[in-house]
Amino acid sequence: MEVNFWTDTHAHIHDDEYGRSVDEFISLAYDKNVKRIITIGIDYNDSVKALKTAEQYDNIHAACGMHPEYADKYIREKDYEQFYRLASNKKVVAVGETGLDFYYEENPDEKYQNILFEDMADIAGRLDKPLVIHSRNAAEKTIKILDKVLKKHSNLKGIFHCFDGNMGVVDWIKDKNFYISYAGNLTFKSAENLRQALAVTPIDRLLIETDSPYLSPVPVRGKKNMPANVSYTGEYVAEFLNMPYNILMEQLESNLQKLIKGVE
């Protein structure tokens, strides 16, 4: 397999509030050899937008789900079925983003976050699509819920997105179909913990992302992020692991193809 491009596995580009059109994002990305983008929904309406955008472009795919920040808005009786139907679409390659976030005190109560996360994981298991996991200050509790859902859906797979470097997670994924995605903050001087985690992340479980519009990598740190910039993170990872760029591109592509079967 010869691969000479990067994929941004996590971006939010379907919302025009980010100031550029999707066409513009795509052409800037192409200039940097970034040829595939997964655009991620954070609640129901936003997920519909993500899907509509993905339907217009061969190289854009969608993830549909609900972010833990909105967990108290999730009503199981009505929302589960809606998300299930939306996520069944073939342009939706993953369920999320979702997860647990106990970083901000004003985030919804843990009991709401648990219900949302478990339901999203259940949908992912039923549809056999990966779960896009946002886990902040919540590694142990995230693993606990995933272990519970894995008992019901042993096929459950997923991506720890914008990985925070938790070593418990690096260990946990090793005998499961879970992947770790590093964002641009890996390149920050202060991110020694992320580099330590990267050094021990199995190479066949590695992915990269921008999380646009947030977290621009060095050398564009501080600017609004966009998928083109995943190339900087890719180059940084390749240099850190002492690999030629194209070998890392091939590895990341093979990882993604294993996780999302038949992704174009």
Ligand SMILES: [Zn+2]
């Ligand atoms: Zn995100």
